[in-house]
Structure formats: C-alpha cells, structure tokens
Amino acid sequence: MTVASGLATIRNKVGGELPAWLAFAGCLIAVFMQMIDVTIVNTALPNLTADLHASRSAQLLVISGYSLAFACTLLTAARIGAMVGRRAMFLASVTAFTAASMWCGLATGATELVIARVVQGAAGAGMAAQTIAILTAGFPRERHPLVFALYGGVAGFAGMLGPIVGGALITLDIGGWGWRSVFLINLPIGMLAFGLAWRYLRMGRPVSRDRLDLGGVVLSTAGLFAVIFALAEIQQRGWRPELSAAIVVGLALTAVFVAHQRKQTGRGSSPLLRLDLFADHGFRIGSILVGAFFGLFTAFVFAASITMQDVLGYSPWRTGLVMTLFALGAGTGAIGSLILVQRWGIRVLAAGIALFGGCLVAGAIYLHLTSGEVNALLAAGPVFASGFGVGLFGVQLQPIMLSGLDTERMSEASGVLPTIEQVGNSVGLAVLTTLFFSAHTLGGSVTMMAAIAVVAMGLGVLTLAMPEAGRS
Structure with missing residues (x-):
C-alpha cells in the first residue's frame, strides 16, 4: 500500500465516522445539561427562596421534584424510545427540557417552579434513556470503551461542576437575571444539542410497533416513587415509621412489577423491562x-x-x-x-x-x-x-x-x-x-x-x- 492510498483510507474512515461523532457530541451536550441541573440549583436555592418566598417544603421539592421525575420515568422513556424511534424521542426530549428550563427561569411563584422542575426532570429522563442505545448503535464495539469513557467523564464532571457554575452565574448576575440564569443558561446549550442531533443523528425506525405495557408503567413508577421519595425524606428528617412503611410498599410494588414482567415475557408481549x-x-x-x-x-x-x-x-x-x-x-x-x-x-x-x-x-x-x-x-x-x-x-x-x-x-x-x-x-x-x-x-x-x-x-x-x- 502506498502512502497516498493509506492516507486516503484514513480520510475515508474518519470522514465516515464524523457524522456519528457529531451526533455523539449532541448527546454529550444533552447529558452535560441534564446532569449539571441536578446540582446547579443547590447554589441558587437561597436566592430563589427569598425572591419567590418559597416555604421549606417548596425548597425541597425544587430539588427532589426534578430527581423524582427523572428516576421514575426512565424505564418508560426507554420503552417509548424503542417504540417511536430513539432519534424522535431524543429530539422531543431535548426540546421539552429546553422549554422547561425557560419555564423555570421565568417562574413567578414557588409552586410554578416546582411544577416546571418536575417537567424538566421527566424530559431529562427522555434524553438519558436513549443515550446508551444511541451510542451502541452509532459506533462499532471496538469504539465502545472510548465513547463510554467520554460519556461517563462528561456526566461525572457535570455533576461536580454544577455548584461552581451556579455560584459563578449568581455572582456575575448576567443581565440582572440572578438565580434565573442557572436555568436560562440551558437555552443556548439545548439549542446546540438539538441542532447537532437533528443534523447528524441517523437511526433507523423501529422494526416493530409494540404496545406500551401500561401495567408495567404504573407499577414501576409507583414502586420507584415510593422508594426514592422515602429515601429523599429520610435525608431531611431521618428514619420515621411512615417512611419505612413507604419503602416496604415500594419494594412490594417492585416485586409485583417483576412478576408482571415475567408474565408479559411468557405471553410474548413486549415488557417494560x-x-x-x-x-x-x-x-x-x-x-x-x-x-x-x-x-x-x-x-x-x-x-x-x-x-x-x-x-x-x-x-x-x-x-x-x-x-x-x-x-x-x-x-x-x-x-x-x-x-x-x-x-x-x-x-x-x-x-x-x-x-x-x-x-x-x-x-x-x-x-x-x-x-x-x-x-x-x-x-x-x-x-x-x-x-x-x-x-x-x-x-x-x-x-x-x-x-x-x-x-x-x-x-x-x-x-x-x-x-x-x-x-x-x-x-x-x-x-x-x-x-x-x-x-x-x-x-x-x-x-x-x-x-x-x-x-x-x-x-x-x-x-x-x-x-x-x-x-x-
């Protein structure tokens, strides 16, 4: 092989993978945006509490509402993505997350902010639940260690960077937006992620149109909500009998969910898990x-x-x-x-x-x-x-x-x-x-x-x- 032909081979290989890497960049930006919002709000909490006259319970819900909505809808979001197409679900979720971020930034009351955060968390789950499927479909197996390293590094770094970025935004007070800037910063980030995914993310449509397992959706959501909500309350209030009971109920619902999934599989239906x-x-x-x-x-x-x-x-x-x-x-x-x-x-x-x-x-x-x-x-x-x-x-x-x-x-x-x-x-x-x-x-x-x-x-x-x- 001549040097010229070798260089041509390398150019063709890199050029062939370039769209996958650009689509991957869109996914990484979305992951960064979703992960940083887990921790960035902690820094802004005192300011938004004073501005919106938020009660103690509302303050906690601003943080836990996002995490609860995110955790409880991941399995459902992954199944919907498999049904309607990962690309369509990812793009819709990025759009919803960006819009919810703007809603958070423009909220005029504590209750409105809590509702916007719940929507934001559910949209974040829609993005996150497609990411592994997009990565594994977009790259050959020999690239998986590298892409997962980048994916994990970005997610981990974003979580640690949240308080630092939040503190900087509030200190700089860009445009006089104060605490609202920790949410509004997602607008340009979300638009960039959407643009890259829209242009370069190419995934085939799903082969089958399985029906959504609604029983599994209810059982998994209720079970996860009971367990995670109780654990979040334990962080604030310590162990209490009612919280211990909520965990037991959540675990029982999870066991019923597993039995239901076995039954769905035995019937030849498409289970949620x-x-x-x-x-x-x-x-x-x-x-x-x-x-x-x-x-x-x-x-x-x-x-x-x-x-x-x-x-x-x-x-x-x-x-x-x-x-x-x-x-x-x-x-x-x-x-x-x-x-x-x-x-x-x-x-x-x-x-x-x-x-x-x-x-x-x-x-x-x-x-x-x-x-x-x-x-x-x-x-x-x-x-x-x-x-x-x-x-x-x-x-x-x-x-x-x-x-x-x-x-x-x-x-x-x-x-x-x-x-x-x-x-x-x-x-x-x-x-x-x-x-x-x-x-x-x-x-x-x-x-x-x-x-x-x-x-x-x-x-x-x-x-x-x-x-x-x-x-x-």
Missing part, C-alpha cells in the same frame, strides 16, 4: 457494582463537602478548588483506563476503587493525627490519586458489563442503567445522612471517610467476579 438482561453474568454483577458505586460516590461528595466546609472551615471557593483537583485526577484515570484495561483487564478496575478507598483511609488517619490541621501541598497528591482511582473504576465499568450483550439487549439496557444509578444515588445519600447527619465534627468526618473506604474495598473484591471482557 427485559429480565433476561440479568441472566448475563457480567450485567448482573455490573448492576450491583453500578448501583453501589453511584451510592458510594454521591455519599463521598456529600461527606467531603461537610468535612471541608463545616469541619475544616474551608470557603466554598476553596472547596471547589479541592474538588477540581479531584476531578482532574478522575479525568486522568479515565484516559489511563482506556490503555490499562486493554493490558490488565478487570484488575485495573479493582485496583482503581481500592486506590480510592486507600486514599480515604490515609486521609482519615491524617485528619485524626493532625486534629484537622491540613497541609494543602501534602494533601494534593492523595486528593488527585483518589480521583484517579475513581476514573479508573467508573469509566470502564459500563462497557465491560455490557460487553456480553448482543446489540438488541444492549439497547434495552438504555433505561435500566440510569435507573440503577439513580436508586444508588438515593440509597447512598440516605444511608450516609441517617448514620452521620449530626456528625459535623472531626471525629464524625473521620468515621464517615473510614466507612466509605470499607465499602470501596468491598467493591474492589466484588469487581474481580466480573467476566474478563476488557481486552478487546
């Missing part, structure tokens, strides 16, 4: 790891914020700098995992989460010995290393757990994985706040870090049970 996904060993173990990891990571971010601001006396700006260093470590680990997993396989993930846990143990011991006196230069290395371990583990987990599925079942996982992640987030926060809610002391922070480290080490051991599918 394909239970044969969990027959795959990698997906089954991976689901446990994904749920536990998202709960662990959410608890860690919460614990780190309490420790730095309430115990060590850090300002929000200094706290943001520390978390930025952690995020840089996570990004480096994500990039490194693309190479290391190819060589050493699943052991890289186990080593990554063990490194994270080890850094937390070292941090807990250091805080105990120094009575909370932290040397910033000495702490920078472990902070970066802990992020590096998270990047090694978190980014390659999903492509490895999906690697044993065929294309059809991989598409079906598009709504399941985000649902597992959201449940993990809720459980992680509820457990942490229940056990350590009043422990805003140095001893409490040391105990929190040690507990999170123990769970991380356990995840490292469980990771070794995953199939060795990382060296494609």
Whole structure:
C-alpha cells in the first residue's frame, strides 16, 4: 500500500465516522445539561427562596421534584424510545427540557417552579434513556470503551461542576437575571444539542410497533416513587415509621412489577423491562457494582463537602478548588483506563476503587493525627490519586458489563442503567445522612471517610467476579 492510498483510507474512515461523532457530541451536550441541573440549583436555592418566598417544603421539592421525575420515568422513556424511534424521542426530549428550563427561569411563584422542575426532570429522563442505545448503535464495539469513557467523564464532571457554575452565574448576575440564569443558561446549550442531533443523528425506525405495557408503567413508577421519595425524606428528617412503611410498599410494588414482567415475557408481549438482561453474568454483577458505586460516590461528595466546609472551615471557593483537583485526577484515570484495561483487564478496575478507598483511609488517619490541621501541598497528591482511582473504576465499568450483550439487549439496557444509578444515588445519600447527619465534627468526618473506604474495598473484591471482557 502506498502512502497516498493509506492516507486516503484514513480520510475515508474518519470522514465516515464524523457524522456519528457529531451526533455523539449532541448527546454529550444533552447529558452535560441534564446532569449539571441536578446540582446547579443547590447554589441558587437561597436566592430563589427569598425572591419567590418559597416555604421549606417548596425548597425541597425544587430539588427532589426534578430527581423524582427523572428516576421514575426512565424505564418508560426507554420503552417509548424503542417504540417511536430513539432519534424522535431524543429530539422531543431535548426540546421539552429546553422549554422547561425557560419555564423555570421565568417562574413567578414557588409552586410554578416546582411544577416546571418536575417537567424538566421527566424530559431529562427522555434524553438519558436513549443515550446508551444511541451510542451502541452509532459506533462499532471496538469504539465502545472510548465513547463510554467520554460519556461517563462528561456526566461525572457535570455533576461536580454544577455548584461552581451556579455560584459563578449568581455572582456575575448576567443581565440582572440572578438565580434565573442557572436555568436560562440551558437555552443556548439545548439549542446546540438539538441542532447537532437533528443534523447528524441517523437511526433507523423501529422494526416493530409494540404496545406500551401500561401495567408495567404504573407499577414501576409507583414502586420507584415510593422508594426514592422515602429515601429523599429520610435525608431531611431521618428514619420515621411512615417512611419505612413507604419503602416496604415500594419494594412490594417492585416485586409485583417483576412478576408482571415475567408474565408479559411468557405471553410474548413486549415488557417494560427485559429480565433476561440479568441472566448475563457480567450485567448482573455490573448492576450491583453500578448501583453501589453511584451510592458510594454521591455519599463521598456529600461527606467531603461537610468535612471541608463545616469541619475544616474551608470557603466554598476553596472547596471547589479541592474538588477540581479531584476531578482532574478522575479525568486522568479515565484516559489511563482506556490503555490499562486493554493490558490488565478487570484488575485495573479493582485496583482503581481500592486506590480510592486507600486514599480515604490515609486521609482519615491524617485528619485524626493532625486534629484537622491540613497541609494543602501534602494533601494534593492523595486528593488527585483518589480521583484517579475513581476514573479508573467508573469509566470502564459500563462497557465491560455490557460487553456480553448482543446489540438488541444492549439497547434495552438504555433505561435500566440510569435507573440503577439513580436508586444508588438515593440509597447512598440516605444511608450516609441517617448514620452521620449530626456528625459535623472531626471525629464524625473521620468515621464517615473510614466507612466509605470499607465499602470501596468491598467493591474492589466484588469487581474481580466480573467476566474478563476488557481486552478487546
């Protein structure tokens, strides 16, 4: 082969994949927009509370209403996308999310804002529930580790960036919009995501027109709502008998939902959730790891914020700098995992989460010995290393757990994985706040870090049970 023909081959290959990458960029922008809205509102809450005269319950609903609507509609949104077409569902959801963001930014009362946030959360679920199916259909399997690394990196970074961006927007007060700018910023972002997806996202129409399993929709939505709502209330009020009862009811509804899905499958109907996904060993173990990891990571971010601001006396700006260093470590680990997993396989993930846990143990011991006196230069290395371990583990987990599925079942996982992640987030926060809610002391922070480290080490051991599918 001549140099000219070799270059022509490369140009043709890159040119052929360019539309897929541009469509992927639209998906990433949508993911960024949807994920940043989970945390950006926290910064604006005091301002919007004063402006709208929001009650305590309304304040909580501004945050939890979004998360509840998002988590409870993911499975339904994924099935609708499979029925009407992923492209059509994604574009409609981006449009609805952008419009709901404008509604939030123009809201004149607390109740109106809560309703707009619920609509925004449901639209976010419509986007998120199509993403994995779009990624797996748009790229060959050898590209999946890279695209999932980018997808996971953007989602994780957006969640950490939310409070920083929210603080900057409110401080700058662009156009005098104040807290409203944290919602209105989604307008140009949403239009860019829509434009790229409209122009470059090309997916075939669904082969079959299955009817929506309405019984499954009701059971899954009610079960998830009962569990996640109760967990959100536990974060604020602690364990109460009525909240424990709500969790029991939610779990019972979930069990009925699973039985209903088995019955639907036996009839040859199209279920809301394909239970044969969990027959795959990698997906089954991976689901446990994904749920536990998202709960662990959410608890860690919460614990780190309490420790730095309430115990060590850090300002929000200094706290943001520390978390930025952690995020840089996570990004480096994500990039490194693309190479290391190819060589050493699943052991890289186990080593990554063990490194994270080890850094937390070292941090807990250091805080105990120094009575909370932290040397910033000495702490920078472990902070970066802990992020590096998270990047090694978190980014390659999903492509490895999906690697044993065929294309059809991989598409079906598009709504399941985000649902597992959201449940993990809720459980992680509820457990942490229940056990350590009043422990805003140095001893409490040391105990929190040690507990999170123990769970991380356990995840490292469980990771070794995953199939060795990382060296494609």
